[in-house]
Amino acid sequence: MAEQKPKNQDIDFTIIGQGLAGSLLAYCLLNAGKRIAIISDGKQSASRVAAGLINPITGQRFVLAEKTPAMLKLASEFYTAIETKLGIRCYFPTPLIRLFNNEKEKVFYEKRLLQPHYTPFFSTKPLSEQQLVNAPFGGVIQLQAAWLDTNTLLDALADYFISHDRITHLPAQTNSQTTTIHCEGYKIKYNPLFSWLPLQPAHGEIIHCESKSKLAPEITVKSKWLLPTSQNTCRIGATFEPHISEPTQQEQSKNALLSFVSSLKKDNEFNLLSHQAGIRPATLDKQPFIGFHPHDSNHAVFNGFGSRGSLLIPWYAKLFTETLVNQSKIPAEADIQRYESLCV
Ligand SMILES: Cc1cc2nc3c(=O)[nH]c(=O)nc-3n(C[C@H](O)[C@H](O)[C@H](O)COP(=O)(O)OP(=O)(O)OC[C@H]3O[C@@H](n4cnc5c(N)ncnc54)[C@H](O)[C@@H]3O)c2cc1C
Numbered sequence: 001m002a003e004q005k006p007k008n009q010d011i012d013f014t015i016i017g018q019g020l021a022g023s024l025l026a027y028c029l030l031n032a033g034k035r036i037a038i039i040s041d042g043k044q045s046a047s048r049v050a051a052g053l054i055n056p057i058t059g060q061r062f063v064l065a066e067k068t069p070a071m072l073k074l075a076s077e078f079y080t081a082i083e084t085k086l087g088i089r090c091y092f093p094t095p096l097i098r099l100f101n102n103e104k105e106k107v108f109y110e111k112r113l114l115q116p117h118y119t120p121f122f123s124t125k126p127l128s129e130q131q132l133v134n135a136p137f138g139g140v141i142q143l144q145a146a147w148l149d150t151n152t153l154l155d156a157l158a159d160y161f162i163s164h165d166r167i168t169h170l171p172a173q174t175n176s177q178t179t180t181i182h183c184e185g186y187k188i189k190y191n192p193l194f195s196w197l198p199l200q201p202a203h204g205e206i207i208h209c210e211s212k213s214k215l216a217p218e219i220t221v222k223s224k225w226l227l228p229t230s231q232n233t234c235r236i237g238a239t240f241e242p243h244i245s246e247p248t249q250q251e252q253s254k255n256a257l258l259s260f261v262s263s264l265k266k267d268n269e270f271n272l273l274s275h276q277a278g279i280r281p282a283t284l285d286k287q288p289f290i291g292f293h294p295h296d297s298n299h300a301v302f303n304g305f306g307s308r309g310s311l312l313i314p315w316y317a318k319l320f321t322e323t324l325v326n327q328s329k330i331p332a333e334a335d336i337q338r339y340e341s342l343c344v
Helices: 020-031 068-086 103-113 116-121 150-163 185-190 251-264 309-326 336-342
Strands: 013-016 036-039 091-093 096-099 139-142 146-148 179-182 202-211 219-221 225-228 233-237 270-280 289-293 296-303
Touching: 013 020, 020 036, 020 150, 020 296, 020 309, 068 091, 068 146, 068 150, 068 309, 103 116, 185 270, 185 296, 202 251, 225 251, 233 251, 233 270, 251 270, 289 336, 296 309
Parallel strands: 013 036, 013 179, 096 219, 179 296
Antiparallel strands: 091 146, 096 139, 202 233, 202 270, 219 225, 225 233, 289 296
């Protein structure tokens, strides 16, 4: 007999939003044997614009955060397991060429080289002349980077949820037994239940191009990045404009990205295929927003993954599932309790 669409009284959790946060949390809860419904508004999410880069070493100072190696290991296992289960390919470990923007960055990198826990993240292989075009300060090959094809993953998960009758495009009725988990990305700022959380949304744009000549497989990062998605196509990004509040495409951003790629790959030509904009759900303290509403425990939030959703969401989806299923503690750095005084 075909599985029935869940009736409200059959639902343990209603998830609002079907970006990476809502989808991966739903996947974890289903795997934990919970009954879920997902409400999607069908609108484009930041997750579908994102390049899905996973770069363990971040910023001008080449920082490797304490939990990053563990998060990286979990993300790799998590995405690989989904690939096997759903019969897709969406997770691509790829070396990353980091070109220094200035002398200061080079000095930071050289200091990191002296710290043994950084060693597994840097190749000792020197960059070739071709890789060093327009890089007067030099660069390094970073290891353990990857990229996630978010569109392939989200499409496959949507099919998986449909096959389990877990998606509705209608506003669902909930009962007192159902916990509603809000995974609305930057649109949480319009949600009266959680608009008190200090979100710092950051507009960003990327372009998708076709290249005339064959591209090397590595990701290249300078002030911006180039991510080859096939031998002749690539994504180039991303801009960062915190003052633009809705995901609109800007002509000057497109031109800036095109001129970045032309200066990086002088001997190649690029034709624009598409241009997209999205809003990163970034937060004041750069930590996620996870947990229950202080005055209404039927409502919870799973959001605030900023520019690092591909790395952070698997980690926190697993931990929050443990909270929802076994009442384990939410990690303090992510628990919205830290902002409880703002909720009036
Ligand atoms: C230009 C750009 C580049 C990026 N590059 C990277 C990158 O390289 N690596 C990386 O890790 N991250 C990157 N990010 C960040 C990444 O996109 C986010 O961390 C992540 O996708 C956030 O996922 P989310 O599910 O929280 O939000 P979203 O993906 O925005 O999903 C939220 C969903 O909820 C829906 N929704 C909202 N309100 C309602 C409602 N009331 N009812 C039903 N549905 C609702 C929305 O329409 C949306 O579909 C980038 C972001 C941008 C904009």
